[in-house]
Amino acid sequence: MGKLRVVHYINQFFAGIGGEEKADIAPFVAEELPPISQNLDKLLGEDAEVVATVVCGDSFFGENLETAQATVLEMVKGASPDLFIAGPAFNAGRYGVAAGAITKAVQDTLGIPAVTGMYIENPGADMYKKSVYVMSTADSAAGMRKSLPALAKFALKYAKGEEIGSPAEEGYIERGIRVNGFKEDRGAKRAVAMLVKKLKGEEFVTEYPMPVFDNVVPGRAIVNMSKAKIAIVTSGGIVPKGNPDRIESSSASKYGKYDIDGVDDLTSEGWETAHGGHDPVYANEDADRVIPVDVLRDMEKEGVIGELHRYFYSTTGNGTAVLSSKQFAKEFTQELMAAGVDAVILTST
Secondary structure: OOOEEEEEEEOOOOOOOOOHHHOOOOOEEOOOOOHHHHHHHHHHHHHEEEEEEEEOOHHHHHHOHHHHHHHHHHHHHHOOOOEEEEOOOOOOHHHHHHHHHHHHHHHHHHOOOEEEEEOOOOHHHHHHOOOOEEEEOOOOHHHHHHHHHHHHHHHHHHHOOOOOOOHHHHOEOOOOOOOOOOOOOOHHHHHHHHHHHHHHOOOOOOOOOOOOOOOOOOOOOOOOHHHOEEEEEEOEOEEEOOOOOOOOOOOOOOOEEEEOOOOOOOOOOOEEEOOOOOOOHHHHHOHHHOOOHHHHHHHHHHOOOOEEEEEEEEOEOOOOOHHHHHHHHHHHHHHHHHOOOOEEEEEOO
16 A cells, blocks of 8 residues: 555645735645645655645635635545645634635545644634544644644544544544443442542543533613613624725624714615625615614614714624634723713624
C-alpha cells in the first residue's frame, strides 16, 4: 500500500495571501503547498502525503455557501484523496464554519475520512462536532505548534481505520455520543467515591458532565411605559442599504449602530438585511418585519411609550460565537445606559 493522499483546506490568511482585505477570494488550488501544508506534510511522516491545498476566502465561503462548498468539493475530488484535513481554524468563526461545512461535505459525499480542528467556542465546532471529528485547539494560531501535530496524528489514526478512543484520550471535541463501557467498580461505588472527594475538596472527574448556563438577573419592571425610553437591538442583520459596515452574513465579527432619528418606516429603498441562512425576501421588502420601527413610532405618538431611542444596534446571529455576542453587548450596553434607555426590544429572524 502506498502513501495516503491528503488534501488540505485553509483560508486566505494561512495561505499567505492576506487578511480581511482578501477574505472575498474565490476557491482555488494552490500551485505550491503553503508553509502550513508543508508542515502538515512533514508531520504526517512516511505514511501520508499532502498532494494538494485548497484555499478559499472566509467571506466568500460564508456569502456563497452552496456555490463555494460545491466548488471546493470538486477541487478536493479532483485530487483523488484518501484523507481530508481542514484547518486548524482556532477561534476564527467564519473559517471554522467553512472548515466544518466542507469537512462534513467531503465525508458525506466522497466517503473518505475527514477531520478538522478548532477552538471549542468557535461556532463551527458547535455546528459540526456531532457530524465530524473536530480536534480541540487553542483559541489562536499561537497554539499552532501543539494543534497541528495533534491534528495530523489523529487524522492519520482515523484514516488507517484504527480504533478511536474517547474525547479525553484523543483530544477531539465531545460529539454527544454515548458509548457503553465496563468498569471494575459499579456505578454506585464510583458515585460515592466522587462524592467523598468533593466533600473533602479533592479533585475528581465526573462521568457525566452537565451543561453550564449563564444566570441572568431579570431587570426591574417598568412602572410607567409612557415615560420609558425604548431601544432596539437585533440579531436579524437589519442594516442601511448596501451594508456599509460590511457585517458578515454568518459568524459576525462586528455589529452596527444606526441612526433612525426622524425615521418612521424602514422602506426597501433605504434598508435591508445582511443575515444569511434564511430567505431574506420578506425582510428586504420591509425591514420593519424584523425591527418594528413603524409600530414603535405609532406607540410613541400615542403616548404608549415615552420615546424611541434614536439608534439601534444590529448584527447577524447566524453562526456568531457566543463570546463575540457577549462582547458586542458589553460595548453597546454602556452606550444605552449612558443615553438613559429604560428597556430594550431584542429581535431576531
